[in-house]
Amino acid sequence: MKSSPLARKAAAFGASAAVLGAMIAGLAAAPAQASTQATAGKAGTAATTAKARPKVSVSTPKASTRDYEGACPVKVGITAKVNVKLDGKTDLAYRWLHGDGSKGKVKVLKLKGHGTKSVKIGQTLSFDESVKGWEAVQVLSPRKVTSKKGYFSVNCAEEVVVENGDDKKVSVSAWADPSSYTGPCTPGDKINFVGRIKVSDPSWVKYRWVLDGRVVDYGKTKVRHSRTVSFGYSPRVSERGYAVLQVVGAGDSSSDRAYYRVTCKDETPAPSVKVTATNLVTATNNDGCKVGAHATINSTGRARVEYTWSVNGTSVDKGTVLFGREGSRTVELSDRVLSGDATKGGKVTLSISGPRNNDSITQSYAACVAPKPKITVSSISVGQRNNFCADKRGPGVDFKATISSSAPTTVKYYWVIDGKKENPDLERQVTGSVDVTWGIAGAQSASETKGSVSLVVVSPDAASSATTFSVACPKTGV
Structure with a gap:
């Protein structure tokens, strides 16, 4: 019908x-x-x-x-x-x-x-x-x-009620006043967002305002029963969107969306306004194999610029930048996890659309490299051998430690006794953890053997462990 x-x-x-x-x-x-x-x-x-x-x-x-x-x-x-x-x-x-x-x-x-x-x-x-x-x-x-x-005016603002860890009820609501504006977009707040926080018991409440997905204001206030918080917004070009009031620390509760709309009567950009994308920089994060980037959006005058990030031709993020006058803005692509062929390297593209023209910029990113294994060495345990004591020598000493690796690798290491390197670099294959040992004979014409010992790992990561030791032959009966 x-x-x-x-x-x-x-x-x-x-x-x-x-x-x-x-x-x-x-x-x-x-x-x-x-x-x-x-x-x-x-x-x-x-x-x-x-x-x-x-x-x-x-x-x-x-x-x-x-x-x-x-x-x-x-x-x-x-x-x-x-x-x-x-x-x-x-x-x-x-x-x-x-x-x-x-x-x-x-x-x-x-x-x-x-x-x-x-x-x-x-x-x-x-x-x-x-x-x-x-x-x-x-x-x-x-x-x-x-x-x-x-x-x-009527603002249907439904309250969202949650309970925090202390069993205190918290409710939040928000609305725009006015919810729409038509006229010259000159400096000064055109849209005022108002929120109300209610609590069952007096308490300090942390809150933040999120405008179109971006945190734009935050604070902390003492609420005895209810309290009103607000922030003003002054768009410079026609736009529409929403704001949300969030209470932090109480289950991250949020109000309903407070929608707004702004119509600028005199916002027609000059024909000469031009937007460009420059200074694209990519960065490969080998920890988890991710890629991120940042770039600069430039405008020669007042404009609303929409942008899109793409990785290897696939759109992964979008946003909007508002210019009140000529200037530049930096936009970022947060780290994105790579998989398949994308881990071997590729390209990141920033595409922008302005009131009079479009532009784009592309930059390559490096392939992911497996992170270097992390090596750890346990404390050194000391063991005693008394077979030398019969020859009027101090006891022999055995040393033992555990080398662990975060990934399968070949480990190079050596032992140091009393500050002196005991051997050339030794190698062991480590998948998880492996025990390594070393031993020395008893000292001549002595009833005890003592000193210091260190285990030093030199590759693929530096790690070490050290201790002192002192052992004596058992006393014989008179």
């Missing part, structure tokens, strides 16, 4: 199904309304044939809650006062004018008396989604008068 122009206007206005239905019903009743209006006009004319039409004034409509924020659906009452200076009888015919351009049903009240009579009129609107609008009253008889516009 095709929608009528009125239905499309109401949808754009953001009205609820209830208001939309009322508007369409009012349109369907248009012939009857015209008849009623004509009747009202005749009645008014008949009653005032011999005298001037009564003076009429209408107050500016007021909403029961001008700026509502909370759970939806919600009903908003709109009231106004019509003052009629009477001298006998007359018919008061009026209707409501809606902010989307539609008109309500004509209503007629019969009035009589002398002097000024004040009549309070009203209506109730229902909304199940966020909306900003206005209402006005148009008096058709006995004199045509239209009131000023009465503005109102």
Whole structure:
């Protein structure tokens, strides 16, 4: 079924199904309304044939809650006062004018008396989604008068409730005020984001604002029951997006998205505005085989520039950079894990799109190299051999340590006794861990053997372990 122009206007206005239905019903009743209006006009004319039409004034409509924020659906009452200076009888015919351009049903009240009579009129609107609008009253008889516009807004901000580790309940909500702006994009906050933090028990709360996926503001505040936090935003070009209020440390809870829209009437860029991409630098991270990059986006004037990062022809990240004037911005590609042939090297490309032209830049990145194995050496254990004691020599000493590697490799090492290298470099294949040993004979004409010992690994990674030792032959009975 095709929608009528009125239905499309109401949808754009953001009205609820209830208001939309009322508007369409009012349109369907248009012939009857015209008849009623004509009747009202005749009645008014008949009653005032011999005298001037009564003076009429209408107050500016007021909403029961001008700026509502909370759970939806919600009903908003709109009231106004019509003052009629009477001298006998007359018919008061009026209707409501809606902010989307539609008109309500004509209503007629019969009035009589002398002097000024004040009549309070009203209506109730229902909304199940966020909306900003206005209402006005148009008096058709006995004199045509239209009131000023009465503005109102509804922000359906659902609260997200979580519990932190201390069993304290925390809830957050956020909304944009205003949620849209149209006009010159000059310096100064155009959009104000407001958030409310509620807690079950007084506590310090850390929070941050995230605008279109980027952290733009943060803080810490003491909340006894509830507290409002905010930050302002001043776009320099037309854009739309959202902000989220996050409570940090309580399950990283977030509010619903607070959407905004900015339309700059005078933002048309000069024909000479040009954007370029320069200074692309890539970096291969061998720890996990990843590639990252950064580059510079330049603009000769005010512009909105969209950019895309690609690795080997595949898009991996996107973003937007806003320029209020001529300048440069650095954009980064965070580390991306490589796999398959991409680990052998490839290309990173930054493509940009500006108001008047496009540009791109490409740079190669190096292949991943397996990281050097990490080597560790345990403490050295000391063992004693007493077979030399019978020859009036000190005991022999045996040394043992464990060499471990984070990856299979060949390890080169040597032993040092009392500061002197004992042997040429030795080699062992290590897959995980391996025990290595060394031994020395007992000292001549001594009952004990003592000194220092070190195990030194020289390849593929440097590591060592050292200790002192002192062992003696067992005493014999006298």
